[in-house]
Amino acid sequence: MIDHKKSILNSEDEVKLYAKEFLEPPPFLNVLFGRIHAVYQPRSTEKIREIFTFLHERNLGVLPRGAATYGMGGITPLKESVLVDLTHLDRIIGFDEGTHTVTCEGGTRWWNLKRYLNGFGYDLCTYPTSLFSTVGGWLSTGGYGINSFRYGHISRLVESIEVITPSGSVLLNNSDQRFKYFIGTEGQNGIISKATLKVRQLGHSKAFLFLFNTASRAMEFLGTLFHAEDIAPVHIAYYDRASLSHKNPSTNGDGMSFPALDGVLVVLDDDASEHALKRLGEVMEAVSAHPALSAYLWNERYFPFSVKRTHPYILGSEVIIPVENLSMYLERVKRFSKEYGIELSTEAVCISREQAVVFALFPSENSSIVRIMHLFISSALTELALGCGAVPYGMGTWNLPLRKKVFTRAEFMQYRDFKKRIDPDNILNAGKSLSGGSVLSTFLRGAHAFSGSVFFHNYVVKGFSRILSRKHTVASSDSVEPDSCANCSACTVVCPAYLVTGNELVTAKGKLMLMKRLREGEPVPKEIAESAFLCLHCALCEKVCQSKLKLNDTWDAFETVLQEKYARPDARIEAFIREAEAHPEYNKLLDSFQRRSRSCF
Ligand SMILES: Cc1cc2nc3c(=O)[nH]c(=O)nc-3n(C[C@H](O)[C@H](O)[C@@H](O)COP(=O)(O)OP(=O)(O)OC[C@H]3O[C@@H](n4cnc5c(N)ncnc54)[C@H](O)[C@@H]3O)c2cc1C
Ligand code: SF4
Ligand code: SF4
Incomplete structure (x- = not known):
């Protein structure tokens, strides 16, 4: 039986699940990746220190992971x-x-x-729309999100951080010269x-949503x-x-929908501005959306990728651009x-x-040829933004070729020298922007240069793209x-099952991955497949699902399929339920979430 309290997960399925990110690369790139040997789950800072030594002795790298929502190949x-x-x-x-601070x-x-x-x-001053991601993950990546218009970048709100490095631990306040080397450096x-x-x-x-006939009116x-x-x-x-x-399909049920207009959402937290804002809307001849529609859009801020429900394969580009x-x-x-025949939003x-941080998304397709074409188009789309004075919003793996757009040469030398000092054996997230030298980054540089030279202005490529892009998968x-x-x-x-087991295999995300592997005929060991039965059918996952998937019925159907293939692990399920009911946080979690609607999350 799988011990859910263990701190090392090393089955193939667990490793695959924990390494899954928002944007999944096409499988043909897998040959250029290093292997992830296992997932380690430290529960104390001492354990992190120990793992540095342990892995260094075995010539293995350390890949820090929060909630894996970055999407840039972090x-x-x-x-x-x-x-x-x-x-x-x-x-x-x-x-x-006294100091209006929180420490976590x-x-x-x-x-x-x-x-x-x-x-x-x-309350938090600013936070990512991925409210389910981690504090360390966001401090290490983007840092702009909800309320950044008022409060700016998250680094301005950090009093201090404790960091564990291969050379030891440091506690840094925000005026320390070394502080910047740990913020946004993935x-x-x-x-x-x-x-x-x-x-x-x-x-x-x-929230107030103002609607306009044209994008340029919205910009004015x-x-x-x-x-x-x-x-x-x-x-x-x-x-x-x-x-x-x-965002419409979900609102249709309530009898509301967004008209075919461009919108600007303005959120206030004081009554004093309201009158002036409404007056401005009138003067600018904006259509004021129904308050319920404005509130809906604001409440859905944690679910910016709900488009995934109907368009499972989306790609795009994200940049910071001068307004x-x-x-x-x-x-x-x-x-x-229009030229490439893609539907951009x-x-x-x-x-x-x-x-402004801008993201432009378009639906793609599961077929390799279309995916490859669309990856080049994503790259050309970013190039288009750079031509408008933008800079990439993060690098991760996929933006490695754009390093020079993020760092000046002098900055890069400074950051790289710091990394060499603090991580002399290059064990932390090796091969990324501050160390480089991986086969994948060389490949990506070549691919980026190709997309820049061939894709951008070539009419044959555009025609080809229009033909290939005509079809994209739309899920029912x-x-x-x-x-x-x-x-x-x-x-x-x-997920209360996650609360008890601490293993993402039992969550909706984990079970969907297992479902996919089984559908594709991949071998899934019995003890791994059995994790899907550790479910309380509470429907909380369905309530918060980004993609608004009808999950609860899916679990019933999935369990039936699994039962036929592997038999139902009754003893294991009973032990799990006993453990859940005895868990001190279990009732609190159910109470807290079951009473809330999706919009209150
Ligand atoms: C629905 C959705 C909405 C999003 N909204 C926003 C948004 O509003 N603003 C925004 O900037 N981004 C947004 N993102 C991207 C992502 O959520 C953020 O980059 C960030 O919050 C990632 O945190 P994470 O815990 O998921 O980190 P991960 O994705 O697990 O890791 C990201 C990077 O940070 C490193 N890392 C993780 N934890 C630590 C740590 N404790 N110490 C050091 N390094 C670490 C990893 O090695 C990796 O390189 C969104 C993503 C999704 C899917
Ligand atoms: S139904 Fe409840 S227990 Fe089951 S996966 Fe969803 S949230 Fe977890
Ligand atoms: S199942 Fe829904 S909520 Fe869970 S990770 Fe996938 S999209 Fe997000």
Whole structure:
């Protein structure tokens, strides 16, 4: 029997599951990856220190992993490695009302931290829409998200971090010169094991959606809004009409839907701005969306990839762009989308009056040839954004060829020298931007140069793309397609079976992966397949599912299939239920989530 309390997971299925990211590379690239030998789950900082020594002696790399939601290939192994899953290093150490700060371990999920703070009448200042990701993961990657318009980058809100490096542990406050080397560097210099963050008093947010006939009218509205001194938004986001329409299927049930217009969502947390904002909407001749529709869009902020339900294979590009160039970018993107025959949808989150994080997505296809074509198109799309003055929003693996767009030469030398000092044997996330030298990064550089030179202006390529892109997989809204899983981790946080076992195999994400492997005829060992029976059928995963998959019925059907193939493990199920009911957090978890609607998560 599998011991769910063990801290090393080394079955093929567990390793595959824990290494899965939001954006999955096409299988043909697998030959260029290093192997992940096992998943290690430390529950204390001492254990992290020990694993550095242990793995170093065996010439294996350390791949820090939070909730695996990054999507840029942050946990893609470019060297033989062990994946260090930090989600069990998740204690919230305490809230200090005097300094308005909260301290937690690096694997704490933002969702848990938010809930904890709300209990004191406090809240996070800014947080990722992937509320189910970890504090350490977000500090190590993007750092812009909800409310960044008011509060800026997350690094401005970090008082101090504790980091474990191969050369020892350090506690750094934000004025320390070394602080920057651990923020946004994707776990290449150390593992963030603890963080102290500034927080704010809980406020009441109210959302207003303004709709426009054209993107340029929406941009004019943004420009005027930025200069309105009597309006103090906390969050501002632009959605093109395609992006709003992808959010429609879920609203239809309530009799609401987004009209075919472009939208700007403005979120306020003070009553004083409301009148001036509405007045501005009138002056700019915007259509004010129904308050319920505005509230719906705001409440759905944790589920930006719900499009995965109907379009299981999506690709895209994410950049930071000067707001003054946003209009030009949107115009070019529209043309690009026509020329390549792809259906692009675009969203932009304003992170200041000067800059916005933009992501443009398009549906792809499972077939290798279309996937390869679309990967080149993604790359050309990023290139288009760079031509509008953008910089890539993170590097991970897939943006490795764009390193020079992120770091100046002098900066790169500084960061690289720091890594050499702190991680002399290059064991942390090796082969990524600060060390390089992997076969995959060489391949990607070549592919990027090819897409830049051949893809961008070539009419034959564009024609070919239009033909190939005509067809893309659209999943029926009733059936559950395992590839529709966005790997967002939302279901993990609410799953009582995960609470008891601590193993993602029992979560919706894990079971969908098993389902896919079985459908594809892969061998799944009995003891692994049996994990799918460790389920309380509480439907909480369905409630929070990013892709709005009808999961609860799926579990019944899946168990029937498994029962025929492997037999039902009754004794194991009974032991699991006894363990669940005896768990001190079990009832609290069920109470807390069952009473909430999806919009309150
Ligand atoms: C639905 C969805 C919404 C998203 N919204 C946003 C958003 O609003 N803003 C945004 O910036 N991004 C967003 N992302 C991307 C992603 O969630 C963020 O980059 C970040 O929160 C990842 O955290 P994670 O715990 O999943 O880290 P992982 O994906 O597990 O890891 C990311 C990188 O950080 C490293 N790492 C992980 N934990 C640590 C640690 N403790 N110490 C050192 N290194 C570590 C890993 O090695 C890897 O390189 C979104 C993704 C999804 C799927
Ligand atoms: S139904 Fe409940 S126990 Fe089962 S996978 Fe979903 S959240 Fe977990
Ligand atoms: S099953 Fe749904 S909630 Fe869970 S990871 Fe997949 S998309 Fe996210």
